[in-house]
Amino acid sequence: MPLGDEVMRSMGATLDVPTFDETAFTRPVPLSEATVAIVTSAALHRPDDEAFGNADTSYRVIDRTDRQLVLGHWSPNFDRSGFTMDINVVLPLDRLEEMAADGTIGAVAPRHYSFAGNQPDDVETIRLDSGPAAAAQLKADGVDVVLLTPV
DSSP, rough: OOHHHHHHHHHHHHHHOOOOOOOOOOOOOOOOEEEEEEEEEEHHHHTOOOOOTTTOOOEEEEEETOOOOEEEEOTTTOOHHHHHHHHTTTOOHHHHHHHHHHTTSSSSEEEEEEEBBBOSSSSHHHIIIIIIHHHHHHHHHTOEEEEEEEE
């Protein structure tokens, strides 16, 4: 075990863990009945959409049929070659369609959501504003499961 892992485990072992009388839990529907959506942090958008800007906390809606998308993630450390060869690397809509066709999942959601994951500091706006707005739209679409594809 690496030294950093040992230090983190020993430190974590001494932390107080809160206990709750009631927990917020909803029993999910079986996966074979679930409607599944994707939320990605790849800053994907259609070519005619407004591109994501620096520190952009908004999101773009991606239709289930959209495949002509622009990758707006701008980190110099990000290798775009996988996305260039196969969009499913960051937005596995084709895999979800296959899973729906074979009954592994119930359905593919009609809309999916893309955020810019390279946020320098203002994640509070996503947490309190654009994140809950996207979640409300997912809920309105009857989504049971969200697949997160962090980039």
